[in-house]
Amino acid sequence: MSNGLKGLAKDTVVYGLSSIVGRFLNWLLVPMYVRVLATPGEYGIVTNLYGWTALLLAVLTFGMETTYFRFSTRSDEHEPMRVYANSLMSVGLLSSLFALLGFLFLQPISDFLGYAMHPEYVGMLIFIVAIDAVCSIPFARLRCEEKAWKFAGIKLANIALNILLNIFFLIVCPVIYRHAPQAIEWFYRPDYGVGYILVSNVITSIANVFMLNKELRGFDYRIDRSRMRTMLAYAIPILGISIAGILNQSVDKILFPFLYADKAEATVQLGIYGACFKIAVVMVMFIQAYRYAIEPFIFKRNREANDRSSNAITTLYFTIFSLLIYLGVSFYLEDVFKYLVSPAYYEGLRVVPIVMAGEFLFGLYFNLSFWYKLNDQTYWGTWFTIIGCAITIAIIVLFVPIYGYVACAWATVACNGVMLLLSYTIGQRRYPIDYPLRKIGGYIVLAAAMFALGMLVPMEQVVWRLVWRTALLCVYIAVAAQCEGLLGRLKR
Helix, strand or coil, rough: HHHHHHHHHHHHHHHHHHHHHHHHHCCHHHHHHHHHHHHHHHHHHHHHHHHEEEEEEEECCCHHHHHHHHCCCCCCCCHHHHHHHHHHHHHHHHHHHHHHHHHHCCHHHHHHHCCCCCCHHHHHHHHHHHHHHHHHHHHHHHHHHCHHHHHHHHHHHHHHHHHHHEEEHHHHHHHHHHHHHHCCCCCCCCCHHHHHHHHHHHHHHHHHHHCCCHHHCCCCCCCCHHHHHHHHHHHHHHHHHHHHHHHHHHHHHHHHHHHHHHHHHHHHHHHHHHHHHCCCCCHHHHHHHHHHHHHHHHHHHHHHHHCCHHHHHHHHHHHHHHHHHHHHHHHCCCHHHHHHHHCHHHHHHHHHHHHHHHHHHHHHHHHHHHHHCCCCCHHHHHHHHHHHHHHHHHHHHHHHHCCHHHHHHHHHHHHHHHHHHHHHHHHHCCCCCCCHHHHHHHHHHHHHCCCCHHHHHCCCHHHHHHHHHHHHHHHHHHHHHHHHHHHHHHCC
């Protein structure tokens, strides 16, 4: 058990190179975007388009990543590559059909989304989503085969390329254009800021295909129909889970422009919300790295020893580290992290702690959702996420016209909180796991107390405020280290 947890910790760190470090590097693009793009409304366009990207990726992959994990770990030694071929070919065919239909009806789709003047934005979005959906399966294979370093290397190389391209188009080209326009005017348009963000992503998506070349060769390119029927029976409920789950996270960015009579003001407000939401991505980055490592770990532990205690222990440690991140970002938000955005966006900083609370609840829900995956009862996850999605949409539609983007942040908290309670209540009846609830609750209470002391004690001087909050953060770390014996484990 101890060796398994050490392996999980190592994989989480390695995946963190691509998820945490990689997203952090992408995160650093936000200060550039909010200063280079002409208005918050332009960043609102970026936020809206990438909200659609997340949803479409969930549809095109239709649960095949998790399905691949589940079926490739069965006893038949020939099973993994057959399962891989089924997964890759099915996602590839669906993505090709999506791209074909998307380009055939590009203008009507662009009109509906509000980009009638820039249908190429939607065209690039379609291309990016189709390529990234296909590449998700080779990345899943790397995770399943525990090739964490190769996974991280490709992800980081892709992110580095994307950053360099963004800097080239948004920083370097304008400088060249001011001094020697004839050198780049054959391809560069100074008023095409949002477009160049998409162009950069198109190029990096193509680069992904080349870097995954080995994983895209060396197997039989055909679908095993009998095996596919079994896989689809498992995957389709996960598709519902994925769609509803992504909607829970992105529907605010998708629906927001439709809820304002003044479309220009809608994009401005969405830009402010989207930029400040990015500050909360610190929590999202940790959860993503954790998810990359925990899925294959839990499935393998269950296959080898039907071990339910692993899920309980990892949930406890997830809680400890997530709350540490929550406190860290919240404590330094007004004195450090706010400088990631420009003053035009400061009004949106109030949603950051709310968004992070919602993401923390989602992480807990993810930990408490393994029971129906291991029990082959994934339809429960579909129901939970549909209920959560309904709550999210209802709150957004009813309250965004009144309270603006703050309603979006609280919708995330309500949705993930309800899903968490449903999953735990039903899961304990159908697949009981002895979670350390007292410890988890104790850490939540401790973090809440530290948060209240840090935020409610008035301190005008920045230095003293930082010292006080840092001390509170150290108290939380010391209590956790003492209670869990973390220092002793790290030394071993």
